[in-house]
Amino acid sequence: MSRICQVTGKIPMNGNNRSHAMNATKRRFLPNLHYHRFWVDSKQIFVTLRISTKGIRIIDKKGIEAVWADISNKTTQQGKK
Helix, strand or coil: CCCCCCCCCCCCEEEEEECCCCCEEEEEECCCEEEEEEEECCCCEEEEEEEEHHHHHHHHHHCHHHHHHHHHHHHHHHHHC
């Protein structure tokens, strides 16, 4: 599975490690992803999402129902393309 947040869409970024002598070596900056299980009360099911810590904060603020609706709309729109 790819390293992408299902709520925010965060993906790995590329950059450089810099030594004391300022030598550059390529590296990847990975998002802080976690698998988290949420209870969707309207459907009476658990939903497991791979989300970043910012995604968890968004769900705390907006609620899983609103975020779940946004995710469902994104997937249906991608299927129509």
